[in-house]
Amino acid sequence: MTVQQKTKKARTDTAEATASAPVNIAVIKYWGKRSEALMLPTNSSLSLTLDQDQLQSKTSVRVIADSESEDARLWLNGKEEKITGRVRNLVATMRKLRADLEAKDSSLPSLANKALHMASINNFPTAAGLASSASGLACLAVAIDAALQLNLPRPQVSALARLGSGSACRSLFGGFVAWDMGSKPDGSDSVARQVASETHWPEMCALILVASATQKEMPSTAGMQTTVETSPLLQHRISAVVPERMQSIEKAIQARDFDSFAEITMRDSNQFHAVCLDTFPPIFYLNHVSHRVISLITKYNEVKSKENGRKYTVAYTFDAGPNAVLYLLKDDVAEVLRLVNAFFPHNVAAGAASDEYYGMAKQFVHAPADKVKAEKDLETEVLKGVKHFEEKGGLKRIIYTTIGDGPRILGTGSNGREVSLFKEDGFPKEL
Ligand SMILES: Nc1ncnc2c1ncn2[C@@H]1O[C@H](COP(=O)(O)OP(=O)(O)OP(=O)(O)O)[C@@H](O)[C@H]1O
Numbered sequence: 415m416t417v418q419q420k421t422k423k424a425r426t427d428t429a430e431a432t433a434s435a436p437v438n439i440a441v442i443k444y445w446g447k448r449s450e451a452l453m454l455p456t457n458s459s460l461s462l463t464l465d466q467d468q469l470q471s472k473t474s475v476r477v478i479a480d481s482e483s484e485d486a487r488l489w490l491n492g493k494e495e496k497i498t499g500r501v502r503n504l505v506a507t508m509r510k511l512r513a514d515l516e517a518k519d520s521s522l523p524s525l526a527n528k529a530l531h532m533a534s535i536n537n538f539p540t541a542a543g544l545a546s547s548a549s550g551l552a553c554l555a556v557a558i559d560a561a562l563q564l565n566l567p568r569p570q571v572s573a574l575a576r577l578g579s580g581s582a583c584r585s586l587f588g589g590f591v592a593w594d595m596g597s598k599p600d601g602s603d604s605v606a607r608q609v610a611s612e613t614h615w616p617e618m619c620a621l622i623l624v625a626s627a628t629q630k631e632m633p634s635t636a637g638m639q640t641t642v643e644t645s646p647l648l649q650h651r652i653s654a655v656v657p658e659r660m661q662s663i664e665k666a667i668q669a670r671d672f673d674s675f676a677e678i679t680m681r682d683s684n685q686f687h688a689v690c691l692d693t694f695p696p697i698f699y700l701n702h703v704s705h706r707v708i709s710l711i712t713k714y715n716e717v718k719s720k721e722n723g724r725k726y727t728v729a730y731t732f733d734a735g736p737n738a739v740l741y742l743l744k745d746d747v748a749e750v751l752r753l754v755n756a757f758f759p760h761n762v763a764a765g766a767a768s769d770e771y772y773g774m775a776k777q778f779v780h781a782p783a784d785k786v787k788a789e790k791d792l793e794t795e796v797l798k799g800v801k802h803f804e805e806k807g808g809l810k811r812i813i814y815t816t817i818g819d820g821p822r823i824l825g826t827g828s829n830g831r832e833v834s835l836f837k838e839d840g841f842p843k844e845l
Pocket residue numbers: 471472490534535536539540541542543544545546547548549550551553554581633634635733734735
């Protein structure tokens with residue numbers, strides 16, 4: 415082998431990258447597209463990026479150097495998946511960007527027309543209303559960008575991730591992220607941007623009450639399409655509600671004004687589910703457990719307000735599924751968690767072991783002795799005011815997390831061997 419051949423081989427061998435990306439949970443919900451082809455929304459939205467140390471997608475992408483074909487293959491959680499039209503589009507668009515670079519500079523390794531292997535894992539339930547498509551597609555776009563050595567700026571990777579799933583464009587940034595709907599027909603002004611970084615409001619955190627970890631009946635894509643076609647309430651939401659809410663919630667975030675943030679968040683979740691009910695035929699994402707969570711939080715906010723003078727201590731929000739995401743400040747987590755426990759007692763015998771059920775939330779479960787009496791009184795007052803207290807049935811798991819950063823490149827080329835999801839032969843490692 416000549417020196418030149420060796421250099422070329424070494425270069426093409428390193429065309430692999432592994433990335434991780436976070437989940438984001440919206441407080442102003444995206445629901446509806448004005449262009450399916452360009453993945454453009456009917457309204458702006460805003461989300462909080464959750465810490466990827468708790469919830470994350472991890473994806474490796476490898477360019478198969480000695481391949482003759484332009485195959486693209488995807489393994490999700492260890493199983494090969496059929497590639498959807500959207501992922502195909504994402505891959506084709508990114509390959510085209512690489513081909514343009516190679517056409518301009520013939521010294522670049524040829525990566526654009528080689529087979530691409532993609533492997534991804536989620537460390538939480540997939541397609542269960544926990545925004546796996548957001549972290550998953552964001553991660554894929556970041557890993558392809560690195561594997562194809564495109565080095566695109568984050569806003570451009572965000573726009574590419576959007577082709578895979580709308581909400582994914584927000585997972586490209588940490589902290590508080592807006593997706594401005596834009597108005598141009600080509601979608602060039604429909605972009606995500608960071609409103610405030612993950613360090614802006616360090617007290618903000620989230621408790622996710624998992625009511626179901628199974629796949630939902632109506633996927634978001636199909637659900638929102640039917641809503642756009644049939645719901646008059648959606649039109650009102652788009653024109654008269656969201657524009658004002660986007661401005662108000664951005665202001666609340668900048669000012670760290672939890673009362674305003676919480677009220678807008680809960681109202682927007684309520685309206686999103688009202689729009690689902692206004693869809694014909696109707697879509698139901700909330701279940702009885704979700705309704706019980708709403709009653710509990712509403713009562714708790716009311717009782718707590720007399721004590722701390724704040725209008726709201728906790729804000730709930732629900733995506734396209736029954737799981738509740740509670741946004742609250744760190745100092746209130748322990749009390750809220752113990753209240754949730756009193757309302758939804760965790761039955762170790764019937765469910766997951768305690769560690770699995772609570773995860774990181776376990777640190778908050780036991781009340782310090784000096785708080786026991788005060789908390790018991792508050793608990794009694796809240797619980798006596800909430801209906802359905804005696805009912806059985808409850809939560810599958812509780813996840814405690816904070817606000818986190820955007821995607822991370824975990825390794826590239828031969829420096830990424832240890833973190834890679836691939837074996838030497840370019841096929842996924844056993845999980
Ligand atoms: N890590 C991943 N890599 C690539 N694609 C993924 C990944 N995780 C999820 N997906 C894709 O996203 C789909 C799930 O999206 P869906 O919108 O149905 O659920 P969700 O994102 O969990 O819920 P929601 O967006 O309503 O909160 C999966 O079937 C898969 O096609």
